[in-house]
Amino acid sequence: MKKAISMLVLMSLLLGMVSASFAQQNDVTCESEVVVQVNDWLSKIADKFYGDPLAFPAIAAATNAKAAADDSFATIENVNIIEPGWKLCVPGAADAQTLLDSSAAGVLTQSADISCDSSNVGKKIVLYQQAGITGPLAAITGPGLINGTQDAIKAINDAGGICGATVEVVFNDTAYVAEQELAVYEVSRNSDPRPFVILTYGSGATVVLKDRVNEDKIVNIASGLNGPAVYNPPNGYTILTAPIYSDQFSGFIKWAKDNWASIKPEGAGDEIVVGVIGWDNAFGTGATTDEALAYAESIGVTVLPLEVVALSPTADPTGPIQNLVAQGANVIYNQSLAFTPATVIATTRALGLWDQVVMGGVNWSMDNSMLGSLGENAALAEGYYGVFPYLYWDDTDQPAVRAAQAAFDAGGYPPADHGVGYLLSYASVDAIRQAAIHAINRDGFDNLSGETFLSAMEDLGIVSAGGLFEFNVKDGNRAPSRTQIRQVQLNDAGVPTFVAVTDWFDLPDTRP
């Protein structure tokens, strides 16, 4: 019940967008008419009729469209709030799809099944991946990145490769040391033929390589989401797998502001005061950029000075938490990952402050690695909100998730690797496949280069990563700009899962 309420309540964000974009739709036919029962909510109904809880905006849109002509139908102002007794319009599956497709804030773009115009059997496409499987951060990122990539490539090759060409990946360990990222890159760029795409994961790699990939015209699919490195200069070759940190932060506070009435801690006032706890590095300080702070100010949210914790599993966040709460923070945002959000959660609970704040954080903070750091006490994370710009393992209605799950099971990897690293790697390869096919179709296999690959991506604009997330290379964008907010909730078995409490929404633009 609690789950349902919070889920519905928190979706109020969609109100404006959904109702606005669907208001004009009149020619809707209802396949069924449904009267809301106690304990009903929109996504539950959507699940029942379409087998897809995320299809609920179609029901809201259809109902509102009907209500315009027929006031026996309810008008849904807030998709999170439906009352028992309301009459809803459930359109047929085809209509629902049309409604969803026309929605700017609908579900993710699905992978296009672009067919190849040429066959290149016997040829080879090599991807270069550099990450740290050793070094201090390795325990967090682990081998999931590598395994996910390799398994996805295997799947592609099993299905005939990319336009017949076999895909290979060359992996190099960098321990996330900038010097090593550079040394490894030097090797990759000198390979024959020159690589058209590399996959990197550290902020350091994003930063040291940004000028080089621009000069060398090699696309860097990067997970170090350093905004300044990507947009300065603009239109570069670095493309990010998730929204830049300042966008994420701004989106989170926008969401908090829009939903404050329903998420605010008991006894909290109307004023939102956000405290950020981050690592003392570019990642940790990456959320609270000048642009993000200006945005916060523009929507009337107070952001306290950043509290820094050391990048260490033993760092104690007690001081920062107490400082923030003493300064009136009622939202705490974690710009760190794995053990640090875990200790912040556990410490806040131990201090008895959990009920006084809304606790959340950057996308990487809400991952298996955070739950893993809590170990047996993973349930403590219940209620934690995270920016979540991709689908997750639980979204089994998405075929790519099922494929990834099957590959993961087949690989026999440890549960610790069952996190975002494997999933995103698995999905990213699909985006590369699509863009490569488009580039090959357009410019020919032999002209597949970083230049043609990037322009193919720009052509596609939004490139779906297996339907799990999307690359946004439209109009000078280099990072996705949509997300969900998810919350850690305990499922029936008491296991923490990441449950979407909003639909996809556009993030504020805080590019430098």
Place this chain on the structure above:
Amino acid sequence: MAVLRPSGDFDVSYRQDMALIRYPWHWVLILATILVAATAPLWGNAYVVTTINQIAYTVIAVQGLNILTGYTGQISLGQAAFMLVGGYASALLATYWGAPIWLSLPLAALITGLVGLIFGLPSLRVKGFYLAMATLAAQFIIPWLTRHTFKDYLGGSDGQISVPMPTLGPIVFDSAEKFLYLSLVALLITTVIAFNISRTRLGRAFVAIRDNDLAAELLGVNLLGYKLRAFFIAALFAGIAGALRAHSERSIGTELGYNLNESILFLGMLIIGGLGTNLGPFLGGVTVIILDDVALQFGQFVAALFPAYSSNVLTSFRPIFFGLVLMLFLIFEPRGLAYRWTLIKAAWRLRPFSR
């Protein structure tokens, strides 16, 4: 044992006796080393070239530390932070004044030297562990300043700024192959300077302070003055190393490292190579950097042997192997590789009489 020279070999002048390179085989060894490094783009792949480049500037930083810690006996945990100063200085000079590398690099070195002076001041009062703590302050203050002051120039919370490619007249050092020569020339110069320091008044005063500061003082060595000179030179070298690294990585800032770990690693290199020897920084720098790569390869090899534990092996092998080898070095070769080299040389020279 005492006189490690083949019998019958006498110098005919002091000048000759004081020369560094005294035998043909010295020349052969030195020229061969230079040749091997300088032709790396021909025989090695890009990884080798960038690694040699990395070794070159790392050795420069360790040479500086050697003058301070090895020769003068003043322990320092701030060398990486001083590199940060040099990197920023050269980057800013190049960015805002368009200074060519021959100007920005020495200027950056001088600026870093002056910053080093400031952090050398506590050395008058404190020694050993306490001095280490005082230099540790540099390792905290400098990165903090780069992050929190002059954000428009130093990058603020980005933790880094872009560094232009160095130019020298019409030459733009835009590839690792070209940059290698810049680093090697710089290393050659710092090596000559380090040798010159160690064989002159300055070096003797440094060692005097290290070995017996009371006697040094009584023989007219101004302790503070010379300790500060050592700090200055150490920071000067760090400045050169930092500038080279910044230009080769094309960005500078705390995001790229320059942390306490690196400062400690420099000390480790120095100890492994041999404190207070001119060969030490070379042997230590090369050994540690290559060892790190070996640890990686070896780790992947071991991981392949135990597929069931491969992820555990991959993530933990490198640091464990690396730490273990360092420990073994300290236990079995506490005087550093340079000392082992002296023994080998001695044995070779006394041949066939050595055992």
Place this chain on the structure above:
Amino acid sequence: MTRPVHLSVKNVSLSFGGTKALHNVSFDVYQGEILAIIGPNGAGKTSMLNCMTGFYRPDEGSITFDGHEITTTPPSKIAGLGIARTFQNIALYTGLSTLDNIMAARHIHFKYGMWQSMLYWVGGALKEEIRHRQRVEEIISFLEIEHIRKATVGALPHGLRKRVELGRALALESRVLLLDEPMTGMNLEEKEDMARFVLDIHERQNMTILLIEHDMGLVMDIADRIVVLDFGVKIAEGTPDEIKNNPEVIRAYLGQEHEILN
């Protein structure tokens, strides 16, 4: 005595917490003489040298050198005034060779600075090095330590190290030499060598030498005059013959009588 006073100690007192290391000690050192300070262990001999060289600052009294007050002069300025010293427990630079140890003592005579050091060939460092090297080689051959010229002193036997330390003091080209037990721990032959060097230096350079030594026979042989300290108090001063027969001295050395009389 008609010779001019070189070093003059007037009413010097020094205490460490409760212990009085020196109590109202006065004596003069005349130019060109060998003055020995003797006294039982802990008498305050080394403390006296430390006061003269600026390591300790006397609680009371003054020390003058050629009429200049040096009571509060810091150690690093002492060498420049022309005072050289050796230490009771050898204070060599163990990591340097014999040659470099002695070269290091030429520090104050060098003119070139840090930058010339780095440049070596240009700026005159090399020239100066060669010039000083000649002087140092003279000292090395005088002390007969050519064979250990390039040896690291840390590895040398005690006797040779004492000799190198003497060489280092000589290299300063001072006008006064303060030697703190230069012959302790040596065998007879080494002691004789050392005594010969001290006398040679004294004669050839007309060097003023202040010598602390426990070997009475030796002291009686080479000292012109002797100052005796006991528990920080000067109990006697005079020629070896006067000291030999001084009842105070004999009392202080009670039990060691034979030593002083032999």
